[in-house]
Amino acid sequence: MAxxxxxxGNRLSGTVKIEGAKNAVLPILAASLLAGEGESxxxxxxxxxxxxxxxxxxxxxxxxxxxxxxxxxIQAANINSVEPSEALVRKMRASQWVMGSLxxxxxxxxxxxxxxxxxxxxxxxxxxxxxxxxxxxxxxxYGFVEVRVPKGRKLRGTRIYLDIKSVGxxxxxxxxxxxxxxxTIIENAAKEPxxxxxxxxxxxxxxHVRGAxxxxxxxxxxxxxxGATHAVIPDRITAGTYLIASAITGxxxxxxxxxxxxxxxxxxxxxxxxVKIEDDVSGIRxxxxxxxxxxxxxxxxxxxxxxxxxxxxMAFLTIAPGRSxxxxxxxxxxxxxxxxxxxxxxxxxxxxxxALIEGVDTLYGASVTASDLRAGxxxxxxxxxxxxxxxxxxxxxxxxxxxxxxxxxRALGADIERVEED
Ligand SMILES: CC(=O)N[C@H]1[C@@H](OP(=O)(O)OP(=O)(O)OC[C@H]2O[C@@H](n3ccc(=O)[nH]c3=O)[C@H](O)[C@@H]2O)O[C@H](CO)[C@@H](O)[C@@H]1O
Ligand SMILES: C=C(OP(=O)(O)O)C(=O)O
Numbered sequence: 001m002a003x004x005x006x007x008x009g010n011r012l013s014g015t016v017k018i019e020g021a022k023n024a025v026l027p028i029l030a031a032s033l034l035a036g037e038g039e040s041x042x043x044x045x046x047x048x049x050x051x052x053x054x055x056x057x058x059x060x061x062x063x064x065x066x067x068x069x070x071x072x073x074i075q076a077a078n079i080n081s082v083e084p085s086e087a088l089v090r091k092m093r094a095s096q097w098v099m100g101s102l103x104x105x106x107x108x109x110x111x112x113x114x115x116x117x118x119x120x121x122x123x124x125x126x127x128x129x130x131x132x133x134x135x136x137x138x139x140x141x142y143g144f145v146e147v148r149v150p151k152g153r154k155l156r157g158t159r160i161y162l163d164i165k166s167v168g169x170x171x172x173x174x175x176x177x178x179x180x181x182x183x184t185i186i187e188n189a190a191k192e193p194x195x196x197x198x199x200x201x202x203x204x205x206x207x208h209v210r211g212a213x214x215x216x217x218x219x220x221x222x223x224x225x226x227g228a229t230h231a232v233i234p235d236r237i238t239a240g241t242y243l244i245a246s247a248i249t250g251x252x253x254x255x256x257x258x259x260x261x262x263x264x265x266x267x268x269x270x271x272x273x274x275v276k277i278e279d280d281v282s283g284i285r286x287x288x289x290x291x292x293x294x295x296x297x298x299x300x301x302x303x304x305x306x307x308x309x310x311x312x313x314m315a316f317l318t319i320a321p322g323r324s325x326x327x328x329x330x331x332x333x334x335x336x337x338x339x340x341x342x343x344x345x346x347x348x349x350x351x352x353x354x355a356l357i358e359g360v361d362t363l364y365g366a367s368v369t370a371s372d373l374r375a376g377x378x379x380x381x382x383x384x385x386x387x388x389x390x391x392x393x394x395x396x397x398x399x400x401x402x403x404x405x406x407x408x409x410r411a412l413g414a415d416i417e418r419v420e421e422d
Contacts, residue, residue: 001422004392004406006383007415008365012251014412018239018258018283020044020070020232022051022401023094023308024194027171028201028232029054030097032074033063034105034178035205038227040074042201045232050400053092060085061098074227079106086112092400093117096124096168099147100175103136107149113140118372120331126166130173133160134180157182157221165190165301170217171198178207180221189217192302193262197233204228236262237308238402239284241377243267244312245409247275247289248319248385253412256283265305269295269313273320290385291320294359298327311337311378317357318346318382324357337375340368344382344390362387370394373401380405384414 025045032040045051045067055072059065062080066073082102089095089112102109114124124145128138131147134155139146149155157180162169170190177184189195191213199212205228208220239258246253247270260267260279267277267284274292278285295317299307307330317324318341328334338348338355343366347358365388370376376398383390392398395418398405406416 001393002395002418002420004380004383004395005417005419006365006380006386006390006392008363008384008386008388008390010249010384010413010415012246012249012253012384012409012412012414015254015256016242016408016412017256018234018242019046019403021194021197021235022046022048023192023237024197025051025232026054026094027097027194027198028230029058029072029074030101031175031198031202031205032227033058033061033076033079033098033101034175034202034225035076035227036105036224037077040076040205040227041229042072042074043070043229043231045070045072046235046403048400048403049396050092050094053088054094057084057088057095057098060088061102076227082106082108083110089114093122096127097172097175099127099145100172103131103147103149104155104176104179108147110144110146113143113145118336119334124168126162126164126169127172130160130162130169130186131176133158134173134176134184155180157184157219159185159187161187162189167192167195170195174199174202174209174212174217174219177219177221178202178209178225182221184219184221186217186219187215189215190301191215193233193236201228201230204230234259237306239263240266240306240309241312241381241402242408243270243284243286244309244316245381245384246286246412247291248316248381250289251412252287254283254285258284260284264303266309269297269305291316294320294322294324296325299330301330307331307334308374310334311374312381314338314348314355314357315341315378315381318348318360318363319385320357320359322359324359326355326357328353336371337378340375340379341382343368344386346382364388365390367391368393370397373397377402380409380416383416384409
């Protein structure tokens with residue numbers, strides 16, 4: 001079992017470079033299955049376990065996949081399966097996105113049903129509602145979802161209103177609709193930058209997707225798509241994590257590659273807490289901190305405050321003077337880090353979807369466990385300022401979304417090491 005050992009108290013300073021976004025490269029790899037001809041080259045892909053898993057998922061379906069440096073090359077002409085490996089699908093929820101691509105390309109997909117996870121039950125009813133509206137038959141049985149275009153028919157474009165602004169459903173429906181007959185309009189679509197990036201890749205493949213990044217996405221179906229070269233956008237959640245990590249230590253860090261437009265909600269909140277933020281075309285500089293004032297933070301879909309930065313923000317607020325309030329509106333159970341932060345001396349009370357944080361003067365090192373990816377990031381952030389030594393377990397979660405976080409934090413001056421235990 002691996003753990004991070006962190007001796008808190010060092011101020012971070014220097015430059016950290018941000019890699020490609022996990023949540024963009026995953027749907028883009030799924031989208032690459034839509035290419036009936038030609039090679040796709042996906043550049044700026046981060047070396048994460050989730051990216052490896054998605055590469056294995058599409059490889060298992062017959063795609064030829066090779067990796068060189070930060071690029072992944074995919075040839076999807078000879079897809080020969082509509083059933084991704086159950087073991088891989090169960091490892092990672094994002095593999096649900098191959099459903100949209102396989103349905104669009106081959107008219108059928110059979111995919112293991114995702115279960116709930118540490119942050120909520122996460123149903124996929126909106127994905128399936130969209131596929132049905134496009135004319136697919138949907139059957140769920142024996143732990144699998146099967147979606148199929150009836151014999152002799154094609155997917156037909158239509159108007160789909162999402163009851164919930166779901167990132168996953170917006171992308172899955174967009175993927176299937178690219179090769180449907182006629183025009184699909186997704187209303188109440190999610191607007192995350194990763195959806196825009198996926199749409200940009202689809203358009204480079206020859207798709208006609210307009211409006212990604214707004215509430216209404218319009219997709220005019222085309223006959224075929226071909227491979228394309230695309231560079232993935234920088235990871236706004238990783239960037240936000242380093243901004244918060246620097247701020248809690250009162251540091252001075254330049255987050256290279258971070259796009260301030262993608263991080264407006266976080267930047268506004270850090271500024272409200274008294275942290276100084278400056279941005280230029282190449283990145284964002286954060287100076288000062290920790291928080292001088294408490295905050296009220298409510299997670300929302302983009303451009304609201306991202307749920308994927310909620311845990312890290314909560315860690316930041318544990319030592320903010322006064323009483324902060326965090327409300328989680330996206331996932332129903334995303335506070336498991338609160339109890340672990342309390343083990344480090346924080347004073348957090350959760351009730352339903354709200355967490356009340358009474359700022360304390362000092363956090364103390366403890367042995368804590370990450371329940372999910374961002375909980376892991378939050379515990380590392382707390383460890384950076386805790387008195388004494390913090391041990392963070394559950395690193396397989398952290399490896400899903402952060403490339404060499406210990407090396408990057410060490411380069412900024414943190415005392416952190418990864419220790420492999422028997
Ligand atoms: C790989 C990836 O990109 N994951 C991101 C994606 O997850 P994901 O795509 O799973 O998140 P969604 O936007 O779909 O989920 C938002 C909310 O809608 C609910 N819901 C969703 C679909 C559905 O059919 N029915 C339904 O009820 C979910 O349970 C959740 O409560 O967006 C989330 C919200 O920004 C991020 O936290 C995740 O990091
Ligand atoms: C929740 C996340 O990812 P996933 O949707 O893959 O679980 C995340 O990136 O914080």
